[in-house]
Amino acid sequence: MSGPRFEPVRTVRAYERIVEQVEQAIESGALSPGQRLPSERDLMGQFSVSRSTVREALRVLQARGLVRSRPGDPNGAEVLPFSPDALQKSMASLARVEGLSLGELVQFRMVLDGSANLLAARLRTAGQLAEMQAAIERMREAVTEGYDAFSAADVAFHDAVARASGNKLIQICVEVVRSIVLGLVADRLADAPDREALMRRSIRHHEEVLAAVRDGDGPLAARLARRTMYDYYAGYVPAAERPALRALLDQPNAVPE
Amino acid sequence: MSGPRFEPVRTVRAYERIVEQVEQAIESGALSPGQRLPSERDLMGQFSVSRSTVREALRVLQARGLVRSRPGDPNGAEVLPFSPDALQKSMASLARVEGLSLGELVQFRMVLDGSANLLAARLRTAGQLAEMQAAIERMREAVTEGYDAFSAADVAFHDAVARASGNKLIQICVEVVRSIVLGLVADRLADAPDREALMRRSIRHHEEVLAAVRDGDGPLAARLARRTMYDYYAGYVPAAERPALRALLDQPNAVPE
DNA sequence: CTAGTGCACTGGTCGGACCAGTAGGCTACG
DNA sequence: CGTAGCCTACTGGTCCGACCAGTGCACTAG
Numbered sequence A, B: 001m002s003g004p005r006f007e008p009v010r011t012v013r014a015y016e017r018i019v020e021q022v023e024q025a026i027e028s029g030a031l032s033p034g035q036r037l038p039s040e041r042d043l044m045g046q047f048s049v050s051r052s053t054v055r056e057a058l059r060v061l062q063a064r065g066l067v068r069s070r071p072g073d074p075n076g077a078e079v080l081p082f083s084p085d086a087l088q089k090s091m092a093s094l095a096r097v098e099g100l101s102l103g104e105l106v107q108f109r110m111v112l113d114g115s116a117n118l119l120a121a122r123l124r125t126a127g128q129l130a131e132m133q134a135a136i137e138r139m140r141e142a143v144t145e146g147y148d149a150f151s152a153a154d155v156a157f158h159d160a161v162a163r164a165s166g167n168k169l170i171q172i173c174v175e176v177v178r179s180i181v182l183g184l185v186a187d188r189l190a191d192a193p194d195r196e197a198l199m200r201r202s203i204r205h206h207e208e209v210l211a212a213v214r215d216g217d218g219p220l221a222a223r224l225a226r227r228t229m230y231d232y233y234a235g236y237v238p239a240a241e242r243p244a245l246r247a248l249l250d251q252p253n254a255v256p257e
Numbered sequence C: 001c002t003a004g005t006g007c008a009c010t011g012g013t014c015g016g017a018c019c020a021g022t023a024g025g026c027t028a029c030g
Numbered sequence D: 001c002g003t004a005g006c007c008t009a010c011t012g013g014t015c016c017g018a019c020c021a022g023t024g025c026a027c028t029a030g
Helices: A014-027 A040-049 A051-063 A085-097 A102-123 A126-142 A146-162 A168-191 A195-214 A219-238 A239-246 B014-027 B040-047 B050-063 B087-099 B102-123 B126-141 B146-163 B168-191 B195-214 B218-236 B240-244
Strands: none
Touching: A014 A040, A014 A051, A014 A085, A040 A051, A051 B050, A051 B146, A085 A168, A085 B014, A085 B087, A102 A146, A102 A168, A102 A195, A102 A219, A102 A239, A102 B102, A102 B168, A126 A146, A126 A195, A146 A168, A146 A195, A146 B240, A168 A219, A168 B050, A168 B102, A168 B146, A195 A219, A195 B240, A219 A239, B014 B040, B040 B168, B040 B195, B102 B146, B102 B168, B102 B195, B102 B218, B102 B240, B126 B195, B146 B168, B146 B195, B168 B195, B195 B218, B218 B240
């Protein structure tokens, strides 16, 4: 005989309930970025828990990048606008724990950047095109200024493309993965002896990409973007991993070592 | 005159220092998954802080998915193997906060799945090919069993492809984004009146993709994979967003509404 | 009217206490 | 002698009360 079927109850920690409530309030828009939560001492009243519990909940919310709290603030914790920081932290930690190789990261960038260019070629606005042009201009100026300025302009170009793709997810992932890759190779790029030649070649490549985006030739833009990325980073990727990168290029046999 | 230049000191919370230390121990491999941290009462001794501070640090580590703690455990918190849970939480939260549309998510899946197939076509092993074949087999059987079984088999196929791509990052992102998409449309897919026809068509499409992967034709596999994804989800994406999805297909004009 | 000083907040940290679980040793019973 | 059961020594979860170091604002003294 089967009476009422009982299900195992899952004990839910008090601080988790608080996290849920606040999280939901933020996601539903009841709390919008810039607004402030009540102070911890107020919250302990509202939730009927101790301050320790409130604080543990706030720590979790803070770790997820949803709020920020500073001592001395006249109000409680501030609700933050979304930032990919938390995402980036998880992914950077993943990269270290899982031992993500530079090759995999670059490959992923090739995928994302290629697709972003494909979409940008078809969906870009005139203003976005101008931003890309301006970024290349800055890259040109920065050749003599040093690696940091060049890199910043380069980043601006790829960001403009990502925005033009019209897909926020692509935009965010581009940003996250790029920052990880740059963190891994920045010093090596900055110290490269043939730095200036590298920069000039990179600028030429970017111009080709831009031309394809301007002409609306998505597949070409994607192909060139992947090629640009490959040329720029392949030297830093262990030779054993390069074939996997070349698999994303369209004439893998035509690519010299 | 310029004496020694002083830099503003950034006050670092005690619990953050603890998080850093433990995080670094895990990432460096000094603590490996399955091992256990000392108990909270031990840690407060080792770090010379109060238990509250230790606990806040542990909450952060737990929120990042690095450790788990259960009451009654004879030892301290358990170090977890990496899981994309934290990543998924950040991204799911992002999807809600930023108002990521279903269109963007599906578009992202088209990008990832397409690239995964492109790579898989060139890098797959025979065993991975067999896994994909088996997954399609299960999809076929599941047509009569119901949506859940079918969906599970479908997921298995895409996972096999992602694994065959050889890129862990692609693998993880595929998993994360898919779970979000399925969460958004699962009920609608399950309740579709023409469900069985949808399933059969989907199987046919998967077979075509598999054939291309088997033959090593990466670009074809990628194109078919994107098309398969589009056909499966386009009906649930607002009409206004569909053109952006079709921009990823190769003959956008040939795609009927 | 302004410059300066407090005061009334904020979060960060501490220490101690109690509860509710669990695991494993110990005891008492068969 | 073996085992079923209890009991203790842990664990984390929660609460309380306290103190400190910042911050912002109102109020006061010049």
